[in-house]
Amino acid sequence: MNGAEETKNVERWLRKLASEKVAASRAFKSRLVRVVREAVLRYRRRRWGIALRWATALVVLLGLIWLVYPRRTTVALLTVREGKATVHWQKRILFLFSYDGEEEVRHGGTISLSNGDHVVLSEDGAAVIAFQNGTVLELQPGTDLVLYQTARTMVTRIYLSAGELWAQVVHLLDASGRFEIQTPAAVVSVRGTVFRTRAQDTRSTYSATDEGTTEVTLLDAEQGNPAVEVPAGYEVEAVIGEPLVVRPQAPHIESLNLDGKETKLAEGETIASSSPDLSISGQTEPGVDVVLLFLLDGKEIDRAHVEADGTFTLAFHPPEEGDYALCLAAEDENGRRSDCVDFVFRYDRTPPTTLRLLEPTEPEVDRAQITLKGLTEAGAVLTLNGEPVPVADDGHFEVPLSLEPGANPLTLESCDAAGNCTRLAFTITRR
Amino acid sequence: MSVIVRQERPFWRRIFAFARDKVKEGKRANSSEVALMGRLAEGDPDAAEKFVADHADALYRFVYHQVGGVVQDAEDIVQETFLAAVRQAGRFRGQSRLRTWLFSIASHKVADHWRRQRRYAELPLLTEQQVADGGVTQEMSIEQMEMCQVVRQGLLHLPPHYRTALILRYVEGFSVAETARVMQRSVKSVESILVRARRKLAEVLRGVA
Numbered sequence: 001m002n003g004a005e006e007t008k009n010v011e012r013w014l015r016k017l018a019s020e021k022v023a024a025s026r027a028f029k030s031r032l033v034r035v036v037r038e039a040v041l042r043y044r045r046r047r048w049g050i051a052l053r054w055a056t057a058l059v060v061l062l063g064l065i066w067l068v069y070p071r072r073t074t075v076a077l078l079t080v081r082e083g084k085a086t087v088h089w090q091k092r093i094l095f096l097f098s099y100d101g102e103e104e105v106r107h108g109g110t111i112s113l114s115n116g117d118h119v120v121l122s123e124d125g126a127a128v129i130a131f132q133n134g135t136v137l138e139l140q141p142g143t144d145l146v147l148y149q150t151a152r153t154m155v156t157r158i159y160l161s162a163g164e165l166w167a168q169v170v171h172l173l174d175a176s177g178r179f180e181i182q183t184p185a186a187v188v189s190v191r192g193t194v195f196r197t198r199a200q201d202t203r204s205t206y207s208a209t210d211e212g213t214t215e216v217t218l219l220d221a222e223q224g225n226p227a228v229e230v231p232a233g234y235e236v237e238a239v240i241g242e243p244l245v246v247r248p249q250a251p252h253i254e255s256l257n258l259d260g261k262e263t264k265l266a267e268g269e270t271i272a273s274s275s276p277d278l279s280i281s282g283q284t285e286p287g288v289d290v291v292l293l294f295l296l297d298g299k300e301i302d303r304a305h306v307e308a309d310g311t312f313t314l315a316f317h318p319p320e321e322g323d324y325a326l327c328l329a330a331e332d333e334n335g336r337r338s339d340c341v342d343f344v345f346r347y348d349r350t351p352p353t354t355l356r357l358l359e360p361t362e363p364e365v366d367r368a369q370i371t372l373k374g375l376t377e378a379g380a381v382l383t384l385n386g387e388p389v390p391v392a393d394d395g396h397f398e399v400p401l402s403l404e405p406g407a408n409p410l411t412l413e414s415c416d417a418a419g420n421c422t423r424l425a426f427t428i429t430r431r
Numbered sequence: 432m433s434v435i436v437r438q439e440r441p442f443w444r445r446i447f448a449f450a451r452d453k454v455k456e457g458k459r460a461n462s463s464e465v466a467l468m469g470r471l472a473e474g475d476p477d478a479a480e481k482f483v484a485d486h487a488d489a490l491y492r493f494v495y496h497q498v499g500g501v502v503q504d505a506e507d508i509v510q511e512t513f514l515a516a517v518r519q520a521g522r523f524r525g526q527s528r529l530r531t532w533l534f535s536i537a538s539h540k541v542a543d544h545w546r547r548q549r550r551y552a553e554l555p556l557l558t559e560q561q562v563a564d565g566g567v568t569q570e571m572s573i574e575q576m577e578m579c580q581v582v583r584q585g586l587l588h589l590p591p592h593y594r595t596a597l598i599l600r601y602v603e604g605f606s607v608a609e610t611a612r613v614m615q616r617s618v619k620s621v622e623s624i625l626v627r628a629r630r631k632l633a634e635v636l637r638g639v640a
Contacts, residue, residue, distance in 0.1 A: 006629070007630075009633060009636075010629045010632050013578065013585075014582065014598075014601035014602055014632075017496060017583065017598075018602040018604065020575075023488045024506070025502075029484075032510055033480050036479040036482065036513050036514070037480075039514050040471055040479050041474065043518060
């Protein structure tokens, strides 16, 4: 038998097998239906079980993510008013890992600050940090600080490396609550006050208290880290290697009355008067319990107690004409004296000696329009028939003038800063 | 020296067979099959009855011939096949006909069965007495029943994939392409298997049938 025949035979045999009626028994089918039904239900339950397990795993995973996700707790809000501020931050993951970042905030921008954030203000910058309890820090240009606050101990600590900040700290209700500003040289610790702190360099820090009380600790181990309380109106300059001395703040004069006129007094300026009785009435901050002094060459010439509303009056009677370098200082009941607010008082009774007419040289002219030229003292205030005339730095002046036909009476008046005046009256005739 | 000459079918017959295969193979499941598997995947127990009614007999026949007509083994394998199908119902995307998919699962189950039993390796050669012991059907003559049993026993002496290929192709009437899909082989490979399986079965049954 060859291969083809064998193949045909095999096919024939197998087709006989196909013609055999083979079928599953009815009992088996019934059992199979029951088994399959149960399997369907079982797998449905298992699928739900699997879904439940996945959901549980997902919840656990989300919980873990929530635990390890680096969250930053906002403790304050920084608002940049001028320039820009750079905030360097660090995020921690499970207390084991951390990564750093940096964000720049420009004029008008706001950013949330968290513990450990490092704020650097540009040299032309100004910003405000507002805490949730109402405490406000005003940062001056170039301020460099690190913020740290713990909710558990209610301690807020600012590490001020450079720059100046003005702080208005609300009263802390918790007895253990503290607000501290640490500089390289000192720690200023407060519990409800208004104060200013400036880290001048790594060895000195200035702090002034405007309200309440601050405690300033000098970080000088050789001196035993001395600490002093700085009450309102006082200031301290903590310098490593030097004693810690508290002194009254230099008087801050908000307004000044000189010979019945309201005027401004800035440190280093000159005020002049023709009156031999100098009386300065001013107003400083209310409630400051100090005595104000007039000093001339370090010697006291008058003292006045600041009234409850902050007003005071000091007098000086110069013996003769001249410039007097005066110092306005504050002194407390213990004799601690503030720095001086220096200014110069000029007692001058001599009117300007120079007032000359240079043009026209003749009293009669042919033109209707002329230019009046002349010379007076430098710095003098000049008027022509009561109208102001500008004077150059060297004292020369010139003013255009329209003449009426016939005689034109004119008056020049030159007055110095002390109010002494020289008058020159003349007539120019237009032919 | 012997020369094996492969006898090719005439060209026109091959074209006809190819066209017939293409028509018959029905590559994809119809919508009712997909819907049925979808219901099973969603856990609808009522779908189980239709699933079994539609496919139990065909699967049983396929398995029955592969296990040498042992009813208990055939029922166990069919049940395992259905359970596996229910378990994987969610993965049935209708890329093939449902029957193809089920037969594919069943062929794996049969392979697992033989791997466990290793029966085919232990089987003795067929004897006249074994031929006389066969017969499970009622509407065939004794001679036919004997013949079927002999062929079934002969199939047991073939490697499993030979047996699967022969049963799918000649007993179940699958096309070559569909057989290839069930066996997860290429058409060429199945054609080759069929040639070798026929020759092997002829050798086994030589002198017996």
